[in-house]
Amino acid sequence: MRKSYALPVFFALLLLCGAVPAMDRYGKQCRRYAGPVTGINDPRLPRLLVDTPLDVYHAWKKLGVHGRTILLVTDRWKKLSTSELFPEIPMYRRYPLSLYRIPSVMEENYLTSDNYLYVAALNGITRRVVALLPAQGYAEMTHAAHSAKNSRIEPDSVYLTHQGFPRWFTTGGYLRHEHEPVLLYVEAAYFLEEEPEHLYRMLLDAGIRTDSLILCRGKGDIRITPREIGRLERFATLAGFAAGARSSLDRSPEVSRSPGGNQ
Amino acid sequence: MRAHVPPSRFFIIATVAVSCWALLLRCFLLPSQPITTDDFSVGLTAINYMESGNLGPVMWNHPDLCNILVYGTLKCFGSGVWGLKIWSVLFGTLSVTFVALLGRRLLVNEAAALLAATLWSLDSLSIDLSRQAVHEVYQSFFPLAAIWLALNFRHTSRFRWLVAGGLLFGAGLACKWSALFPCVATVGLLLLDIRRSDDGVGGRLTRCAAITASLLIIPAVVYLLTFAPWFGRGYSLSEWFDLQKSMYRETKLHTGYTPVVNRDHSAHAWFIYPVAWQDLNLNVAETGTDASAMTVEKNVTVLLAVSNPLVWLLVLPGLIAVIRVGFRDRNREMLFLAVLFASAYLPLVLTFSRPIFMNTALTVMPYGVMMVGYLVVTLTSATSQRKTALFAYLFTVLLLSVPLYLLAIGKGNESPLLQRYLVGRFVNNSQKVLP
Numbered sequence: 001m002r003k004s005y006a007l008p009v010f011f012a013l014l015l016l017c018g019a020v021p022a023m024d025r026y027g028k029q030c031r032r033y034a035g036p037v038t039g040i041n042d043p044r045l046p047r048l049l050v051d052t053p054l055d056v057y058h059a060w061k062k063l064g065v066h067g068r069t070i071l072l073v074t075d076r077w078k079k080l081s082t083s084e085l086f087p088e089i090p091m092y093r094r095y096p097l098s099l100y101r102i103p104s105v106m107e108e109n110y111l112t113s114d115n116y117l118y119v120a121a122l123n124g125i126t127r128r129v130v131a132l133l134p135a136q137g138y139a140e141m142t143h144a145a146h147s148a149k150n151s152r153i154e155p156d157s158v159y160l161t162h163q164g165f166p167r168w169f170t171t172g173g174y175l176r177h178e179h180e181p182v183l184l185y186v187e188a189a190y191f192l193e194e195e196p197e198h199l200y201r202m203l204l205d206a207g208i209r210t211d212s213l214i215l216c217r218g219k220g221d222i223r224i225t226p227r228e229i230g231r232l233e234r235f236a237t238l239a240g241f242a243a244g245a246r247s248s249l250d251r252s253p254e255v256s257r258s259p260g261g262n263q
Numbered sequence: 264m265r266a267h268v269p270p271s272r273f274f275i276i277a278t279v280a281v282s283c284w285a286l287l288l289r290c291f292l293l294p295s296q297p298i299t300t301d302d303f304s305v306g307l308t309a310i311n312y313m314e315s316g317n318l319g320p321v322m323w324n325h326p327d328l329c330n331i332l333v334y335g336t337l338k339c340f341g342s343g344v345w346g347l348k349i350w351s352v353l354f355g356t357l358s359v360t361f362v363a364l365l366g367r368r369l370l371v372n373e374a375a376a377l378l379a380a381t382l383w384s385l386d387s388l389s390i391d392l393s394r395q396a397v398h399e400v401y402q403s404f405f406p407l408a409a410i411w412l413a414l415n416f417r418h419t420s421r422f423r424w425l426v427a428g429g430l431l432f433g434a435g436l437a438c439k440w441s442a443l444f445p446c447v448a449t450v451g452l453l454l455l456d457i458r459r460s461d462d463g464v465g466g467r468l469t470r471c472a473a474i475t476a477s478l479l480i481i482p483a484v485v486y487l488l489t490f491a492p493w494f495g496r497g498y499s500l501s502e503w504f505d506l507q508k509s510m511y512r513e514t515k516l517h518t519g520y521t522p523v524v525n526r527d528h529s530a531h532a533w534f535i536y537p538v539a540w541q542d543l544n545l546n547v548a549e550t551g552t553d554a555s556a557m558t559v560e561k562n563v564t565v566l567l568a569v570s571n572p573l574v575w576l577l578v579l580p581g582l583i584a585v586i587r588v589g590f591r592d593r594n595r596e597m598l599f600l601a602v603l604f605a606s607a608y609l610p611l612v613l614t615f616s617r618p619i620f621m622n623t624a625l626t627v628m629p630y631g632v633m634m635v636g637y638l639v640v641t642l643t644s645a646t647s648q649r650k651t652a653l654f655a656y657l658f659t660v661l662l663l664s665v666p667l668y669l670l671a672i673g674k675g676n677e678s679p680l681l682q683r684y685l686v687g688r689f690v691n692n693s694q695k696v697l698p
Contacts, residue, residue: 005472008425027500089304095294101311102317128502164323
């Protein structure tokens with residue numbers, strides 16, 4: 001090969017072979033874990049029982065997790081309207097513009113029990129959500145997927161994106177494909193239609209691995225009755241929560257960059 | 264392939280002069296031009312992408328080089344007009360320069376190339392979007408510059424031109440995917456040259472490998488690297504491919520954020536009758552202005568780019584002329600110009616899944632004005648009063664460009680005649696945007 005032509009080929013191949021694995025590695029290295037990754041029945045797993053989704057958001061912040069998959073166990077997916085996605089652009093606009101960081105402004109001024117997952121995505125806590133829903137909640141998402149621009153309906157799951165942000169919905173079948181350690185979060189609302197023993201068995205069977213388990217009582221949600229709270233507590237007992245314990249998250253979190261954690 | 268002839272001194276001076284003229288038109292009264300919601304959103308999107316790796320809020324489905332560049336200038340110059348718009352002004356101006364340079368290469372006619380650059384410097388759409396922060400006008404510049412660099416390789420066989428072309432094609436792709444079409448057309452031209460070369464099989468293969476590596480692999484790597492902030496959110500390569508699919512789906516089905524009714528949205532119409540691209544915006548002079556006190560005259564700005572019929576309606580005759588001469592003289596450069604035009608335009612004409620708005624013509628019209636330049640110079644040179652005819656055409660274009668310029672920079676409301684036109688055509692939409 002002539003030297004003058006060999007150089008661009010060599011340069012391009014070097015770039016390709018360097019850049020592709022480097023970007024993949026860089027992305028994966030940016031994920032931060034709360035600690036050791038274990039099964040949900042492992043006593044070392046940090047556990048927390050909270051009242052509202054806002055408490056969950058703050059717990060994730062405190063844990064220092066980043067770039068993670070959240071496994072959300074709930075009854076329905078809350079859809080946000082376009083106007084809720086970022087602060088309205090002001091009609092008074094003069095140079096120099098008062099620009100701002102959308103994630104920080106949303107967290108400080110607009111964080112609610114409805115948009116906490118969206119704000120968690122904006123702030124880098126999560127890069128992907130897997131929602132485990134009862135049959136009816138799942139049927140609603142399947143219906144929504146039919147009219148969505150970018151969706152995929154598979155036998156055991158529905159895939160929908162929001163501005164490129166990936167979201168999976170399932171009644172449980174998809175969980176066996178989930179090999180990545182997740183931030184496991186269970187809302188009491190899930191037990192409006194399901195039993196805790198069934199959920200616990202499903203998570204164990206799927207081999208779900210996690211570094212944080214948070215349960216939420218859903219305070220303020222008028223649909224939640226003592227029956228659902230009772231079921232949530234049954235699930236807490238199954239998952240190894242000590243009676244009356246707030247959590248092992250009350251101690252300062254130790255952040256790890258690898259799923260092996262800081263064992 | 265034609266022998267490379269250095270440009271005349273007149274051509275160099277005239278190209279610099281036209282570029283300065285283009286810069287003046289793109290900067291005139293720019294700091295006082297009302298700031299659109301898109302301008303503001305571009306600043307937010309750049310910060311959102313670079314500091315958090317998030318896509319959006321504006322145009323999340325397009326690649327992100329614009330965010331990287333705008334973020335850099337926001338850091339250097341602050342959030343004033345230059346921090347936000349310097350790249351648009353710069354690329355809008357340089358696209359005029361490269362219309363002249365590339366036009367000269369492809370048409371082998373300095374007068375036609377200069378006329379094309381002048382027409383592009385006056386073009387309402389190019390002016391309008393060179394004065395806005397959105398990255399539309401980047402798409403005129405990057406492919407033109409990349410093709411010019413790749414053609415330098417064709418004449419000199421020096422690989423540094425090829426690599427530089429590949430880097431710029433990559434930058435173009437990292438702004439919008441439409442850069443792929445001229446990139447593939449350029450690879451095709453260079454590979455065709457190999458077929459005709461006297462090199463042995465080994466020589467041809469190595470040249471082929473160098474072209475493919477430089478113009479396909481390097482752009483792909485540049486494109487990938489611009490996603491680094493997004494990877495910083497924890498994503499892997501397989502998730503990146505899923506993102507590309509999402510972006511593709513949105514781009515394929517995008518209908519815009521305002522109603523399509525009453526807007527020009529068919530690419531096939533661009534060269535048949537005059538079309539327009541409009542941006543309607545609400546601005547108030549001070550914070551806390553009562554919404555009920557707002558009026559169309561005071562608070563609505565219309566930035567309106569209308570195609571100049573004396574230029575746009577000559578594109579198809581220009582295409583026919585270029586193809587005719589290309590085949591007659593076996594002129595590969597002329598035919599390449601026609602292929603560049605077709606490769607940029609036909610995918611838009613053949614898109615039925617979504618409306619194609621006139622702003623997309625920024626990827627097509629640089630080749631269009633080259634063909635118009637060639638057509639006009641050829642036709643006028645056939646007359647006895649060659650220079651007079653050429654200047655008469657140019658003068659008429661210039662005259663018509665005056666009101667179009669005022670509309671493009673948002674001054675339409677200040678002329679009673681233009682205001683009547685604006686109100687007549689857009690008042691209903693304007694009233695709808697009032698709160």
